[in-house]
Amino acid sequence: MNILSPFHLAIPVHNLESARNFYKNILELEEGRSSDHWVDFNFFGHQLVIHYKPKTGLENNHNNLVDGKDVPVPHFGIILEWSTWQNFAKKLSDKNIQFVIEPYIRFKGEIGEQATMFFYDPSGNALEFKSFKDASQIFAK
Numbered sequence: 001m002n003i004l005s006p007f008h009l010a011i012p013v014h015n016l017e018s019a020r021n022f023y024k025n026i027l028e029l030e031e032g033r034s035s036d037h038w039v040d041f042n043f044f045g046h047q048l049v050i051h052y053k054p055k056t057g058l059e060n061n062h063n064n065l066v067d068g069k070d071v072p073v074p075h076f077g078i079i080l081e082w083s084t085w086q087n088f089a090k091k092l093s094d095k096n097i098q099f100v101i102e103p104y105i106r107f108k109g110e111i112g113e114q115a116t117m118f119f120y121d122p123s124g125n126a127l128e129f130k131s132f133k134d135a136s137q138i139f140a141k
Helices: 016-026 082-094
Strands: 008-013 030-034 038-043 046-052 062-066 069-073 076-079 099-106 114-120 126-132
Touching (some): 016 030, 082 099, 082 126
Parallel strands (some): 076 126
């Protein structure tokens, strides 16, 4: 796999301190710069920024069926190395994260077999953390 450039992702949160606590203390991401309205985090080498946005009540959750599970759309996340994913899943379980989709192996025995889990941050942003046992199959058909 080629070395990837870090991405930048900015997401809305309706309670900056609650989201800051989640990303810093639950996910254990390193905090970077911040202001009264946003906070940078090191998201596994990428730049994730949470921006305050008042809650409007117009948020609309949607799911698509994948491997028999209701996957929240939109969502974002990261692909971790297999053992890193296993350790991270255990750490989150130990912290009593409420999973939308519990950690499990998707497409077991098929091309693209992967470990995955889904959960929401305090503002309702859906996150997916996944891992491929064989990283060369990330884009395999």
